Amino acid sequence: MSGFLGIVRRDLRLALTGGGEMMTLLLFFVIVGAITPFAVGPDQALLARIAPGIVWIAAFLAMLLGLDRLLRPDREDGTLALYRLADLPMAAIIAAKVIVYWLTSALPLIVASPFLALILAMDAEAFWRTMVSLLLGTPALAAFGTFGAAVTVAIRRGGLLAPILIAPLCVPVLIFGVGAIAPMGGPDQAQAAMLLLAALSLMAVALAPFAAALAIDWGEE
Amino acid sequence: MTHGQVHRAITLEVSGLACGHGDVVLASGLTFSVPGGTALALRGANGVGKSTLLLTLAGLLPPLQGSIALAGYDPEDGPAFHHCGHRNAVRPRLSVLQTLDFWAAINGRTGLSPTSALDRLGLGAIAGLDAGYLSAGQQRRLALARLLVSQRPVWLLDEPLAALDAEGQGLVVTLLAEHLDAGGLAVIATHDDLALKGLVTLTLGGGA
Amino acid sequence: MTLDDAPKMRWWNRLAHPGQFVSWTTPLILPLTILTAALMALGLWFAFFNSPADYQMGDTVRIMYVHVPSAWLSQFVYGAMTVSALGTLVWRHPLADVAMKAAAPLGAVYTAMALFTGSMWGRPTWGTFWEWDGRMTSTLIMLFIYLGIIALWRAFDDQLRAARVVAIFTLVGAVNVPIIKFSVDWWSTLHQPASVFRADGPTMPGSILTPLFIMFFAFTFLSITLQLVAMHTEVRRRRVATLERKAVRGESA
Numbered sequence: 100m101s102g103f104l105g106i107v108r109r110d111l112r113l114a115l116t117g118g119g120e121m122m123t124l125l126l127f128f129v130i131v132g133a134i135t136p137f138a139v140g141p142d143q144a145l146l147a148r149i150a151p152g153i154v155w156i157a158a159f160l161a162m163l164l165g166l167d168r169l170l171r172p173d174r175e176d177g178t179l180a181l182y183r184l185a186d187l188p189m190a191a192i193i194a195a196k197v198i199v200y201w202l203t204s205a206l207p208l209i210v211a212s213p214f215l216a217l218i219l220a221m222d223a224e225a226f227w228r229t230m231v232s233l234l235l236g237t238p239a240l241a242a243f244g245t246f247g248a249a250v251t252v253a254i255r256r257g258g259l260l261a262p263i264l265i266a267p268l269c270v271p272v273l274i275f276g277v278g279a280i281a282p283m284g285g286p287d288q289a290q291a292a293m294l295l296l297a298a299l300s301l302m303a304v305a306l307a308p309f310a311a312a313l314a315i316d317w318g319e320e
Numbered sequence: 321m322t323h324g325q326v327h328r329a330i331t332l333e334v335s336g337l338a339c340g341h342g343d344v345v346l347a348s349g350l351t352f353s354v355p356g357g358t359a360l361a362l363r364g365a366n367g368v369g370k371s372t373l374l375l376t377l378a379g380l381l382p383p384l385q386g387s388i389a390l391a392g393y394d395p396e397d398g399p400a401f402h403h404c405g406h407r408n409a410v411r412p413r414l415s416v417l418q419t420l421d422f423w424a425a426i427n428g429r430t431g432l433s434p435t436s437a438l439d440r441l442g443l444g445a446i447a448g449l450d451a452g453y454l455s456a457g458q459q460r461r462l463a464l465a466r467l468l469v470s471q472r473p474v475w476l477l478d479e480p481l482a483a484l485d486a487e488g489q490g491l492v493v494t495l496l497a498e499h500l501d502a503g504g505l506a507v508i509a510t511h512d513d514l515a516l517k518g519l520v521t522l523t524l525g526g527g528a
Numbered sequence: 529m530t531l532d533d534a535p536k537m538r539w540w541n542r543l544a545h546p547g548q549f550v551s552w553t554t555p556l557i558l559p560l561t562i563l564t565a566a567l568m569a570l571g572l573w574f575a576f577f578n579s580p581a582d583y584q585m586g587d588t589v590r591i592m593y594v595h596v597p598s599a600w601l602s603q604f605v606y607g608a609m610t611v612s613a614l615g616t617l618v619w620r621h622p623l624a625d626v627a628m629k630a631a632a633p634l635g636a637v638y639t640a641m642a643l644f645t646g647s648m649w650g651r652p653t654w655g656t657f658w659e660w661d662g663r664m665t666s667t668l669i670m671l672f673i674y675l676g677i678i679a680l681w682r683a684f685d686d687q688l689r690a691a692r693v694v695a696i697f698t699l700v701g702a703v704n705v706p707i708i709k710f711s712v713d714w715w716s717t718l719h720q721p722a723s724v725f726r727a728d729g730p731t732m733p734g735s736i737l738t739p740l741f742i743m744f745f746a747f748t749f750l751s752i753t754l755q756l757v758a759m760h761t762e763v764r765r766r767r768v769a770t771l772e773r774k775a776v777r778g779e780s781a
Contacts, residue, residue, distance in 0.1 A: 105425030109414065116413050177407030180380055185426040186398050186470075192426075250697050254683040264676045264697065267669045268704050271711035278718060288718065299707070310700050317692035319380065342686040344773060 102187040106195040114203040120168065124161050125207045131157040132215040143220045150219035151280035154229055155236075155273055157215070158208050162240050163265075165204040167258035169196060169248040170315070179252070183319065189312035197238075197245045197304060205237035225280055228289065232279040232296060239272045239300040242307035249311035253318035272299060327473040327503040330393045330400075331355045332377070336386035339369060339376040345384055346372050347524050354505045354520075356392075356473070359496060361521045362509040368525035370509035371405070374476045377507060378403040393473065398428055403476045408463040412452025416443055419451050420465050427470035437468040441491065456483040464492065467499075475499060475506040481514075544622050546763045553756055560753040567746035574739030588652050593739055595645035597747035598638050599663075602670060605635035605751060609677075610702040613695035623759070625691030626766075628698065629681055630758035634751060636674035642667055662716040666709045673701050687766065 114121060135153045136146060173179045182192050212233060216226040247265035251257030278292035331353050338348035346369030354360045362370045375381040377388060378401045393400050410419060420434040431437070438444045441461040446454075454462065460483045467475060475496070481489045493515055496506055500518065508514065575593040609631045615624030646664055647657045658664070677694060684690030 101429075102426040105422050109418070109422045112418070113411065113413060172411070175407075176411060177405060177409040178411070180403065180405065180407075181409055181423065182426070183380060184378060184399055184401060184403055186428040187426060246700065250680070250693055251683070253689070253693070257683055260676075260679055260683055263672075263679060267673045267676070267708065268701070270669055271704075271707050274711040274715045278715065295711075310696055314693050314696050317696065318689060342688050 102185065103191055103195050106192055107199055110196060110199040111202065114199065120165070121203055121207055124165055124204055125211055127164060128157050128161040128208050129211055129214060131160055133218060135219070147220040147222065147225075148281070150216065150221045151225065151229060151232075151277045153219060154212060154215050154233070155276045158205070158233060158237065159240060159269060159273060161208055162204050162237070162244055163262040165200065166244050166248050166261045169200055169245060170252040171248075171258065174252050179315070179319070183316065189315060190308040193245060193249065193308040193311045193315075194304075197241050197308065200245060201238055201241040205233070205241060209233045209237070228280045232276045232293065235279070235293060235296045235300055236272050236276040237300075239296070239303040240269055242300070242303035243268045243272075246307045246311045246314070249314040250318070252315060272296065275299065326471060327356060328392055328394070329356050329503065330473055330505070331391045332474060332505055332507070333389045333391055334377070334386070335389075337373075337376070337383055337388060338385035339372050339381065340384050341372065341381070348385065350386070350522075352522060354507060356503045356505050357500050358518045358520060359500055359506040359508060359514075359516055361514060361519055362507065362524060363511070363521060364524035370524060371478050373524070374403065374405070374478050374507065374509055377401070377474075378476050390474065398430075398472075400472055401474045401476055402467050402470070402472045403478075404463055404467065404480060405478045408459040410451050410454065410459045410462055412450060414451055415448050416451050416454070416462060417447040419462065420469060423466045424469040427466070427472075429469065430471040431469045434465075434469055437465040438462075440468060440495075441465045442487075457485060457488055460484055461488060461491075464495065467495070473504045475504065475508075477506060477508045477510075479510060480508060481510060481512050546623065546626070546766075549623055550760050550763055554760070557753065557756060560749060560756070564746060564749040564753050567742060567749060571739055571742035571746045574742060579735050579739050588649060591645050591649040593743045595642060595649060596740065597743045598642035598645060599667065600744065601747050601751055602635055602639035602642055602667065602674075604748070605631050605638060606670070606674075606702065606705070608755075609635065609698050613698040613702075616691055616695040617699070625688070625695065626759050626762045627755070628691070628695065629687070630755055630762050632674060632677050632681065634754055634758065636671065636678060638747075638751070639667060639671040639674055643671060660716065662709075662713040665712045665716065669708055669712070670705070673705075677701070 132153055135149075139145060139149070170179065173182070182189060185192070209230060212229055213226065216229060221229065243265045244261075246268075247261035250264060251261045254260065275292045275296040279289050279296055333353045335351050337350040338345050339350075340346040350373070352360065362373065364370055372381065376383050379388075380403065390400055409423075414422070417434055417438065420438060424431075424434050432440065435444070435447065438447050441464060443458065443461055443465065446458075451459075451462065460480070464480065480492050484492065489512070496508075496514070496516055499506060500516070571593065575590050579590070579593075581587050581589060609628050612624045612628035612631065615621040616628060643664065646667070650659055651657050677698060680694050680697060681687070681690055684693070
């Protein structure tokens with residue numbers, strides 16, 4: 100347990116003290132959301148209708164941005180080899196990294212989402228549903244993202260490839276995430292979408308560390 | 321166990337080993353055994369496969385042929401190998417003590433406390449400073465401190481004396497001697513001469 | 529220096545040696561090609577001349593005889609890739625990764641063909657080249673997964689190391705494909721409750737089934753033939769790479 104917490108502590112320290120990466124991610128999220136009205140026009144009704152989709156796309160893109168700093172720096176300075184020789188299983192190490200990734204990429208986005216909701220003309224109820232759906236769905240994005248990072252960690256410039264690989268896997272998260280906010284079919288659909296989203300996140304967070312651990316071990320050999 | 325023995329009586333046995341990357345074979349037909357309390361020095365020209373052999377022994381690369389076994393070692397005791405490679409795994413923005421403490425956390429706190437280990441390696445005075453400011457020699461000392469905070473019987477060291485000054489090199493030899501006295505064993509790839517008693521030399525690169 | 533000395537006794541082990549595999553399966557290629565060509569010719573003849581035009585869509589329904597088998601193959605090839613991935617990871621069969629690598633571009637082409645023929649079919653039928661219905665959207669995502677896998681193979685220098693990483697990605701993809709299909713179907717009913725395009729028509733009389741089945745077999749044999757040839761090519765490609773590497777290092781082959 101102390102090893103697990105040690106990784107969480109170290110990665111949090113590195114993320115919080117270093118280079119303002121968290122702020123960059125946050126800014127990216129807000130900017131993507133904010134420039135959409137320039138592209139589609141400032142019509143309030145239209146913006147309110149597509150706002151959930153915009154927020155989710157912005158969140159997805161922002162989390163993709165943070166993928167490369169998950170594992171590549173560890174590989175480059177030799178820490179990944181240490182992880183493979185460490186006393187805790189690789190899956191536990193990856194699980195710790197998924198948690199930190201979520202805390203440093205997704206949580207700031209969720210905290211910043213009220214601002215986007217405001218400028219994209221969402222009403223209060225849609226806004227609360229947006230927060231909940233982001234809360235339920237971003238763990239799945241974090242888990243898939245970590246898996247993508249693990250698969251591409253051994254490739255030079257593989258940072259370009261990871262988003263491409265995990266985008267198809269994240270489509271269900273986007274579908275249910277947006278479906279939980281602005282259902283065309285009524286509140287029952289929102290309920291179903293929320294539950295499916297939660298199920299997806301649970302499954303992804305539970306299984307991704309094991310798949311990622313295998314990918315890392317086999318990629319390094 | 322005799323007095324001073326920390327590790328059980330184990331032997332590293334290698335038989336018919338071929339190591340390399342993918343299907344490129346660097347060294348083959350290696351058969352040797354390193355009993356506890358002794359050290360094996362790997363010598364050979366650059367590129368002959370010393371580093372690859374150490375990685376294979378550590379389990380970080382799969383052997384292309386043959387087998388590696390640690391006779392007398394109970395897997396319940398945890399991982400058996402410490403590997404110190406060319407890269408020191410030192411990251412800026414973490415302090416020296418935080419770095420060592422992290423390694424102790426993931427490897428098991430079975431040895432010296434991180435503070436004592438830093439003192440032992442002469443880094444005690446800068447324990448609170450950002451590790452990004454360390455010189456190459458100091459980084460190497462920090463990497464070696466990792467060996468002290470977690471007790472593992474087998475040390476695999478790749479050019480441990482590189483970047484160290486004379487005092488540092490003497491310190492490494494002392495640490496190695498203590499490790500061997502405690503019943504551990506070591507495989508060291510080096511171009512230098514090590515003043516260790518009971519040192520066996522294996523030269524690689526005689527041909528595939 | 530050669531490192532493979534698999535016992536050449538049982539056929540399973542005989543298949544495990546790349547050189548043996550190539551020499552053992554080469555005599556199969558010509559008969560398979562002829563069989564494929566014959567089935568294709570027969571199926572297309574039936575499709576064009578001996579099957580009824582649809583009462584609603586007219587002659588354009590004949591695209592179905594190419595569209596449906598392509599769609600089936602794109603799934604089938606992914607299934608074969610999944611089995612090969614298991615072969616690489618679980619059973620450590622040496623040729624499983626060759627099979628997996630050879631299948632990926634084939635699957636991508638079949639998926640693209642399914643999308644293209646579906647698009648061609650859609651234009652005269654509903655007036656649009658693309659329709660975001662459940663089936664076509666899932667096929668599009670399938671294409672992205674295939675292309676991602678091909679990109680992943682190409683990104684690694686060492687193909688043997690790539691094999692296991694691609695295998696685990698293929699397996700994770702296989703687990704996710706049903707989830708993706710389910711979510712896309714859910715999404716498409718959400719946004720377009722009215723029109724959902726069905727690939728098979730409302731009724732399937734025998735005169736439609738016969739050419740369809742023949743084309744299914746024709747495409748399946750096409751897939752097997754191309755897969756075999758692709759595997760031979762991959763085995764030879766790796767042999768060439770090894771020889772080149774040895775020549776550079778100055779060793780004798």
